[in-house]
Amino acid sequence: MNRVEITKDDSPTLYSEAFGQTYHSIHGALSESLHVFIKHGLAEIAQSKKEISVFEMGFGTGLNAALTWQYALQNQLQITYITIEKFPISEEVSTQFITQDSDLNDRIVRLQAVSWNEKHILPQFNFQKIKGDLMNLNLSAQFDLIYYDAFSPSSQPELWTEEIFSKMYILLYPSGLLTTYCAKGQVKRNLKNVGFIVESPPGPMRKREMTVARKLISNN
Numbered sequence: 001m002n003r004v005e006i007t008k009d010d011s012p013t014l015y016s017e018a019f020g021q022t023y024h025s026i027h028g029a030l031s032e033s034l035h036v037f038i039k040h041g042l043a044e045i046a047q048s049k050k051e052i053s054v055f056e057m058g059f060g061t062g063l064n065a066a067l068t069w070q071y072a073l074q075n076q077l078q079i080t081y082i083t084i085e086k087f088p089i090s091e092e093v094s095t096q097f098i099t100q101d102s103d104l105n106d107r108i109v110r111l112q113a114v115s116w117n118e119k120h121i122l123p124q125f126n127f128q129k130i131k132g133d134l135m136n137l138n139l140s141a142q143f144d145l146i147y148y149d150a151f152s153p154s155s156q157p158e159l160w161t162e163e164i165f166s167k168m169y170i171l172l173y174p175s176g177l178l179t180t181y182c183a184k185g186q187v188k189r190n191l192k193n194v195g196f197i198v199e200s201p202p203g204p205m206r207k208r209e210m211t212v213a214r215k216l217i218s219n220n
């Protein structure tokens, strides 16, 4: 069972009893998503491209997806967004997940409501949520950006291995990047071992670091 918790920036997250973890940082769910995935991922790619493809590991509440859609509309981007989720949240819980930003809230509700596995053409946002297991992912598409938003390695170690990161590496275009809130040393080593160039910018709120993994170093 999942239940809603309000985090320190007044935005909601979910607590998963099955995984013993929250879906976002308790220090600020919205702040974390904006910092890790929008600022250190999407905003960087948007400096050089207006058509951007994003793969998200773990659709969860839809917060990252809705923030990305909002950013696309505010910054004249065209985004293709594919996300995977093995354990969709129940309708009962999703109706309790309410953000103070009503535009964001409407987008979350819309993305939660669309059917699984089909492609949906929304304004400046081509969206598909796959109901499935990342471990069995079989996608032929390539992406500019991966939001790697699995539960932590202590809870799901199988999702932070070299094996899975080598699949993520293949999914990216040559100049693509993967962002994650996780800054564990072993995770960074696993990313490096499959070929990523790993950086550790400051994390959101009180967190010292997060991780950005680049497929190739840019020359400029």
Ligand SMILES: C[S@@+](CC[C@H](N)C(=O)[O-])C[C@H]1O[C@@H](n2cnc3c(N)ncnc32)[C@H](O)[C@@H]1O
Pocket: 022, 023, 024, 057, 058, 059, 060, 061, 062, 063, 064, 065, 084, 085, 086, 087, 088, 132, 133, 134, 135, 149, 150, 151, 156
């Ligand atoms: C940290 S939460 C993601 C939060 C989400 N990005 C959001 O914005 O709300 C991790 C998500 O990964 C999902 N998950 C766990 N194991 C998975 C797997 N093997 N394949 C796909 N999704 C998985 C969980 O159900 C959960 O929704």
